[in-house]
Amino acid sequence: MNSEQGLRGAYWIETAPGGEPAPPPSGGLTVDVAVVGGGMAGLSTAWELARRGREVAVLEAGRIAGGVTGHTTAKLSALHTLVYDHLRRTRGREGARLYAHSQSAAIRRAAELVDELGIECEWEEAAACTYAENPEHVAPLRAEAEAARDAGLPAEFVTGTDLPYPVAGAVRVTGQAQFHPVKYLRALADDLRRRGGAMYEGTRVTGLTEGEPCALTTDTGAEVRAREVVVATHYPVFDRALLFTRLSPRRELVVAGTLDADRAPRDMYITPEQNTRSVRSAPYADGKRLLIVTGEHFTPGAPGGADVEERFARLTAWADSRFPGLTPTHRWATQDNDSTDSVPLVGPLYPGSRHTYVATGFGGWGLSGGIMAGLLIADLAEGREPEWAALYDPRRLGSVVREGMSFLKHQAHVARHFVGDRLPPVTAPAPEDLAPGDGAVLRVGGHRCAVHRDDSGQLHAVSARCTHLGCLVAFNRAEQAWECPCHGSRFAPDGRILQGPAVRPLEQREIQST
Known part of the structure; x- marks a missing residue:
């Protein structure tokens, strides 16, 4: 495989065209719930609320599923690299159990909707694996397998996989899934419309005033009034709780190419080694499968991020060496937000909030996280509180104390830019x-x-x-x-x-x- 120009962009968007965009609202609009953002979290939340009888409008700045969801690697898994051993130490056994329970509930919900709505989205059950090639990194995998199993997942430590290269060990969890996320979300959007929901694309929300009702302003000049507002814009565009102090952006690159179907792995893989390497395959035409390889994460706009072409070359070379004969077809990039305590922020937007909710900080696992957020916010909006609500509550403070070093490291990074950006450079090009x-x-x-x-x-x-x-x-x-x-x-x-x-x-x- 090579990184020559001319490769196509995000595969999921290319293979699920959205047709004509839904126009912005033509004037004032009043609904029960306004959902800002049309990705996995936003549409899942909107659909759950519409199913419960709420009048819902989705306001999307671009195209439905055209943002982060359309650029994901599309793994639907409750095994999130090495999260369970970390949670067991920072949030206790109960915190790890609630995380596993809620993420697994999201996978079950997606499977139910695929069946109930007859969604053609290339749904495949697969195992999720976190692996290491270096024997020195096996101990954390054994600890993760034990913690994930203790949290209720069918996890085991293994040394054999269907990868075409040897690994020193892996955590393996069965009963997970991979699918075409854009086809899934477009089907969900169609059903949302059938239930009376409204969809507005090309509508960027620029202002929020909370009240009874709440008022949203847009870049098109339309004003939207809603009893409740959900901010599901990946990174919150409104942040009275200063959530940006607890989120750090991370960009990752993706390269993809075709392999003969009998040479492609059927399970889903990730390793934190080598600046992250993630591998899965998807159905393709003519007896082929599309191999999707992700990695080379970096902070957007930071020093070292300028060499993105070099990073693409490294990722491509890695794919070439592990999967000889891979025929290049696509390359793209995705962006995620990591919370300082490794747990998403889903719930009331800020302390004292009664009518606004937020979903963010999914740390690269926004498909299961987004579906989970839809279930959680829909319950909260109806006055019910799932047992795992407190785990994700954005107002939590204890976790910030427990994860103080991550919090301070992120703030130091931002502070360097606020101060350093205002100093004159030593040299500057003309x-x-x-x-x-x-x-x-x-x-x-x-x-x-x-x-x-x-x-x-x-x-x-x-x-x-x-x-x-x-x-x-x-x-x-x-x-x-x-x-x-x-x-x-x-x-x-x-x-x-x-x-x-x-x-x-x-x-x-x-x-x-x-």
Whole structure:
């Protein structure tokens, strides 16, 4: 396999086209519940509430399932790398059990809906495995197998897998699943409409006033009033509880290619070794399967993130060496948010909140996490509290104390950018130094500008300050995007928002082309 240009983008989006986008609301709108975000968490929540008789509207800035959900590797598993031994130490045996119980409930819920609604989404049952090639890393796997089994999962430690290369050991949990997430969500959206739910795409929510009812403003000028609001935008675009202090963005790369079906692994794999390597396969045409390999995680916009092309090359070389004969077809990238205590934040948006909810911090496991969030928020909105509600409650404080080092490390990273971004650089390139397709933060007329030279040689400039909280952006040449290292907002070269939490584009700046 190689990383030559011309490979197609996200496979799930390519193979489940959405047709004409649902238009934004034409005027004022009043509903029982407004769900902001049309990914797995948002649509799962909207569907659960509509099934319970609520009048629901989904407001999506782009296309339904076109964001993080459309760029996932699509594993539906309760085995989240090495989470159970960690939870057993930080949240106790009961915390680990509740995590396993809630994530398993999400998998069962998805299986029920696939059957009930007749969803054609390439559903396959598979085992999930966390493995290590280095014998020195076996001890944590044995501890994880014991902790996961103690939490109620059918976990075992094994030394044999269906990977075409040897491993030193693995945690294996059966009864998990892999599927086509965009086909699943588009079917869920269709059923939501049949139940009276409304879908609005190309509608970015820019403001929230909580009250009775709550009021949402949008970039289209429409105002939406709702008794309750769910913020399911991956990274919260409204954050009165300062959740951004407890979330760190992480970007990962994905390469995919075809293999003969009899050579492709049927189970799902992940290893924390080598800056993470995740492997699964999916049905493909002509007796082939699509091998999907993920890894090379980094903080968007941070030093070291600029060499994304090199990271793609490393991931591609790894796939080549482990799966000889892989024919390249696709490559893309995904972004996740890790909470400081390794548990998602799902529940009331802030202390004292009565009408607003949030779902975020899924740490790379947003499919099971998003479905779980739908079940949890739907119950909370009806005055019921599942036994695992407290585990995920965003208002929890004890976990922040327990995970103090992770919290402080994240805050130190952000603080370095807030302070360091305001110091003059030792050296700075000039606009004429930029090659076609490249970008850099330069001083133009005494101001920091994010300057990009397009393939025709024209220079374009926007403000270099992220519109979320003002950190300086950096350029990702491989993906042609400006990225914020503090909270993960991403912008197109012309300043348009690609990914929040920012809700305003980067402002245009004047610059002379050379």
